[in-house]
Amino acid sequence: MNFIESLNKRYASKQMSGKKVSPDKVETILEAIRLAPTSMGLQPFKVIIIEDQEIKDRIFEKSAKGQPQIPKSSHLLVFAGYKRITPELLDEYVENIKITRPTLPLAKVTAYRQMMSALTLQTEEDNFIWSSHQVYIALGFALAAAAVENVDSVPIAGFTPPALDELLGLEKRNLGSVCLMAIGVRDEATDYNATLPKVRKSKADLFEYI
Amino acid sequence: MNFIESLNKRYASKQMSGKKVSPDKVETILEAIRLAPTSMGLQPFKVIIIEDQEIKDRIFEKSAKGQPQIPKSSHLLVFAGYKRITPELLDEYVENIKITRPTLPLAKVTAYRQMMSALTLQTEEDNFIWSSHQVYIALGFALAAAAVENVDSVPIAGFTPPALDELLGLEKRNLGSVCLMAIGVRDEATDYNATLPKVRKSKADLFEYI
Numbered sequence: 001m002n003f004i005e006s007l008n009k010r011y012a013s014k015q016m017s018g019k020k021v022s023p024d025k026v027e028t029i030l031e032a033i034r035l036a037p038t039s040m041g042l043q044p045f046k047v048i049i050i051e052d053q054e055i056k057d058r059i060f061e062k063s064a065k066g067q068p069q070i071p072k073s074s075h076l077l078v079f080a081g082y083k084r085i086t087p088e089l090l091d092e093y094v095e096n097i098k099i100t101r102p103t104l105p106l107a108k109v110t111a112y113r114q115m116m117s118a119l120t121l122q123t124e125e126d127n128f129i130w131s132s133h134q135v136y137i138a139l140g141f142a143l144a145a146a147a148v149e150n151v152d153s154v155p156i157a158g159f160t161p162p163a164l165d166e167l168l169g170l171e172k173r174n175l176g177s178v179c180l181m182a183i184g185v186r187d188e189a190t191d192y193n194a195t196l197p198k199v200r201k202s203k204a205d206l207f208e209y210i
Numbered sequence: 211m212n213f214i215e216s217l218n219k220r221y222a223s224k225q226m227s228g229k230k231v232s233p234d235k236v237e238t239i240l241e242a243i244r245l246a247p248t249s250m251g252l253q254p255f256k257v258i259i260i261e262d263q264e265i266k267d268r269i270f271e272k273s274a275k276g277q278p279q280i281p282k283s284s285h286l287l288v289f290a291g292y293k294r295i296t297p298e299l300l301d302e303y304v305e306n307i308k309i310t311r312p313t314l315p316l317a318k319v320t321a322y323r324q325m326m327s328a329l330t331l332q333t334e335e336d337n338f339i340w341s342s343h344q345v346y347i348a349l350g351f352a353l354a355a356a357a358v359e360n361v362d363s364v365p366i367a368g369f370t371p372p373a374l375d376e377l378l379g380l381e382k383r384n385l386g387s388v389c390l391m392a393i394g395v396r397d398e399a400t401d402y403n404a405t406l407p408k409v410r411k412s413k414a415d416l417f418e419y420i
Contacts, residue, residue: 003213003238003242003354003355003358004238004241004242004245004355007241007242007245007246007351008245010247012247028213028214030413030417031214031217032213032214032217032354033416034410034411034413034416034417035214035217035218035408035410036217036350036353037220037222037353037365039365039367041409043410043411043416045416046416046417046418047416047417047418048417048418048419048420049417049418049419049420050420051419051420052420055420092415093409096409096410096411097409100407100408100409101406101407101409104406129339129342132339132343133342133343133346133367133389134346136343136344136346136347136349136350137346137347137349137350137353137365138350139346139347139350140246140346140347140348140349140350140351140353140354141217141350141353141354143246143247143347143350143351144213144242144350144351144354145213145214148213155247155249155347157249157343179343196311196314197310197311198245198310199251199303199306199307199310199311200244200245200253200306201244201253201306203240203244205302206243206244206253206255206256206257207240207244207256207257207258207259208256208257208258208259209258209259209261210258210259210260210261210262210265
């Protein structure tokens with residue numbers, strides 16, 4: 001199956017069965033997230049991978065009552081963005097550059113660090129919007145990887161971030177939940193979305209050529 | 211090459227050569243964008259595909275001076291999100307659902323339309339943040355598709371949206387530019403980023419397991 005065929009086959013799984021996805025497939029999806037490009041390369045987020053049934057149940061009960069896939073997922077991925085881009089985050093990144101690209105002149109790295117520091121002067125609100133954009137690129141990579149691996153998945157924005165943040169203790173870590181992705185195995189009997197034709201805009205509606 | 215190998219091979223091409231990408235590869239990238247999932251399925255954006263050299267030059271001059279890839283790209287994709295989610299956008303979507311899923315009970319479609327109408331009550335700022343999130347998922351799909359097709363690409367957030375919006379007449383159409391993606395053929399001699407090792411957080415830094 002080629003990439004476009006995989007993307008055509010994927011859909012938002014609305015009912016999962018509780019069956020497990022194999023660890024190697026989960027790792028492939030995570031590796032796609034890790035490789036996703038981000039603005040300036042900063043990867044301003046964490047992804048929390050939840051297999052623990054009790055935690056999944058509590059997330060469903062406390063912050064995402066409309067999402068029955070969550071307790072029946074194999075793994076729930078919580079994408080949490082950094083609320084504030086701190087000098088420490090930039091320092092960690094610069095250390096990583098120095099190790100990964102040891103031949104790069106130090107003056108260049110310092111100039112790059114200086115350029116990035118503009119982020120630390122923005123408001124927390126603007127920082128978090130920016131972090132969220134990077135999260136969504138990574139979510140795209142994760143959904144595409146799940147499609148390629150033939151793993152059922154669903155992106156979830158319908159939840160209450162403050163409730164989830166409190167439950168996972170994110171706020172005090174300078175993190176805020178942005179979106180979720182449940183991966184699992186569809187419940188063939190009840191997953192009404194599995195067989196419905198995909199609703200998408202036509203090329204003529206979506207694209208313009210100049 | 212498998213998907214992860216493709217993602218490992220891709221990088222942000224900083225210098226392009228002006229050579230053209232074949233139309234079938236461009237169409238594959240666009241089809242990935244069209245298939246990208248969006249919140250509630252609404253696809254609240256347009257993608258403008260620019261091949262015209264004069265327009266690319268003007269975009270570079272007027273709104274993205276730091277991005278020399280733009281005039282040397284094969285195609286510049288402008289992702290423009292809807293600033294306001296209007297009842298008309300919902301109506302168009304509902305019409306598409308009715309045509310694509312004719313067996314769906316009308317009461318269900320009407321209830322879905324009602325649920326979505328909450329979007330039209332939000333502020334323009336919140337609408338645009340939401341549209342931008344959907345754009346970034348689609349950008350992820352586009353970047354992944356370019357990687358699979360072995361097409362050089364670069365996502366671009368370093369531009370001045372108001373200047374670009376004015377140049378393309380987006381504002382009066384209820385659209386705002388969110389991000390750009392240049393696709394093309396790298397300039398082997400000057401694209402310094404082509405051979406540098408990828409800088410990414412380790413799994414231990416990026417992921418947490420519960």
